[in-house]
Amino acid sequence: MFKNTAAIGADIGRNVIRIAVVNYGGEVIAVNSWPLADRQTSDYLIAKVIDAVRSIRHEVAVSGVNPICIGISAKGFIDHKAGIVLGPDRGIKGWKNVPLAKLV
Numbered sequence: 292m293f294k295n296t297a298a299i300g301a302d303i304g305r306n307v308i309r310i311a312v313v314n315y316g317g318e319v320i321a322v323n324s325w326p327l328a329d330r331q332t333s334d335y336l337i338a339k340v341i342d343a344v345r346s347i348r349h350e351v352a353v354s355g356v357n358p359i360c361i362g363i364s365a366k367g368f369i370d371h372k373a374g375i376v377l378g379p380d381r382g383i384k385g386w387k388n389v390p391l392a393k394l395v
Contacts, residue, residue, distance in 0.1 A: 299347060299361045301340060310343045312351050312358055321351050333376075333385035337394050344395065365391060 297320065302309045305327070312321040325343050328335065340363065348358060367386060368377040374392020 295355045295357055297351065297356050297358045299344060299358045300363075301343060301361065302364045303336060303340060303366060305366070308339055308343050310347050312347055312356065314356070320354075320356060321347055323347055323350070331383045333380075333383060333389050336383065336386070337389070337391070340391075340395055361395060363391060363395065 294315075296315045297312050300311050300313060307324050307326050309324045310322070311319050314320050323343070323346065325339060327339060344361060351358065365376050366383065367379055369375070370377055374390060376386060376389040376391050378387035380386035
């Protein structure tokens with residue numbers, strides 16, 4: 292019924308971004324990861340997440356899969372309704388009040 296429907300899941304870790312695409316039936320159909328620099332800023336992390344999402348979308352598009360939503364786990368406290376990383380920005384310059392959902 293929803294053969295080509297999928298979701299993207301991304302995890303922003305301390306040293307790596309992990310990303311996967313899961314189809315409607317719950318099967319993981321693509322997985323990848325990108326290393327992160329030791330020194331990070333909010334702009335750097337957002338750019339890396341966007342690059343990772345674009346890359347994995349292109350990877351699965353060749354088989355006709357079209358992810359329709361993205362879930363992101365991120366460092367710090369999150370306002371889930373507003374899609375904002377509230378902070379703290381320990382170790383990541385500018386990682387406070389970041390409208391991550393809007394930017395991605």
